[in-house]
Amino acid sequence: MPHVLIIDDEPCVRAVLVEFVKDEGFTVAQAGNIKEAKIQILRQAPDLVLTDLHLPDGNGIDLFPLLQSSNTDVVFITGHASVDSAVEALRLGATDYLVKPVNLQRLGLVLSRIPRLGGVSAWGMSFEEDGRFGKMLGKSAPMRQLYERIRKVAPTDATVLLMGESGTGKELAAQAVHELSPRSKDPFLPVNCGAISPNLIESEFFGHERGSFTGADRQHKGYFERANGGTLFLDEVTEMPIDLQVKLLRVLETGLFMRVGTNKEIASDVRVIAATNRDPEEAVAEGKLREDLFHRLNVFPLELPALRERGDDMLMIANQFLDSLNKEHETHKTFSPETLQAISAHAWPGNVRELKNYVHRVFIMADGDMIKAGLIPLQVSSAKASATSGTHISVPVGVPLADADRRLIFATLEQCGGVKKHAAEVLGISLKTLYNRLEEYAAAGYEPRIANEAARDNA
Structure with a gap:
């Protein structure tokens, strides 16, 4: 899905633009000044930058050198319109120039010119080459089998x-399915089902009409409407509330849904890709996933292998991550043979995500060009193994599932020393889902017992 960066020092202006751009089917990042914008650009190269010309710490034109090596379109939005600034911006490579208050119809035309992904990857290279398939890295036998099934x-x-x-890269696999499909020119919309407030989840999926509830001051298009013609990726689908699963099943079977606050049915042409890091059959047995929805989603199952099952892929991926950091920071760091051996020997319970974080940490810690073994003890990354050994909780028969979940989460968090990121990995849920659960428990008066209170804010 194309990505847009919005840069403006007025939060109200950013809020309006972000909502409009999201409704048009784009992912969005925002910044209030040049410094924040540079951070966002390094995190994810945008396809389009909408930037105010005059910012608190500089001029929007200052961003051009950072964007010259990419295919990013730049459109200036300013309340200080003048012929001279417009000519200068266009001379430097801006594709358009808008004046505040922004005409949203004209902005819609600007967005319509942004190309959608087709036969090439997001960074403009061929979709597949040796050791890479879309955005997935690896050439081990399990990965080659996965690539073939995706094709x-x-x-x-x-x-x-x-x-x-x-x-393990489930979202990257979903992107690969989308990019190789006839829907590749239309939106790919990822949704984390466990990160949405239960009070807003129906509105987020299906949209709402103006005035349908307190605070609904405008019509809102939901995920199914915004992804129309494209692909909707439902991550952590087992975290979706049961009552919404009923409505999702109906959309999948009929292709119709209704916005909150209306009885008018809207047709939806969306391909659904779902993902879970739990055993879906166990989720059905536990009442977390409706059996009829499971069978409707399980038309074509794909199992992503754990990194520990992928042999030399872990070394290839580690070197790829390191190459990217060297290029970004203009350095020439390499792994020592001992470090490579330690990487190969580690179980990587957090899989590729954990490996990427590890490479980033040792890159920062290394003083010279050689990244030596022992800079960051790999045992720190093995919370999954240590936290699950020798610890048990007892749950009497008849205890509600919600109470059992709470006890398990608290026990795991305590065993992990309050480090939420490790606890989430052990539980097999996302960090956002863990935070949401802890907020719900806190509102109900429940708090985990953690010996080191300072660790409670450690993500």
């Missing part, structure tokens, strides 16, 4: 269910 299912409209541990 088979992508051209169809079959619903795909991605299964695998946290950090």
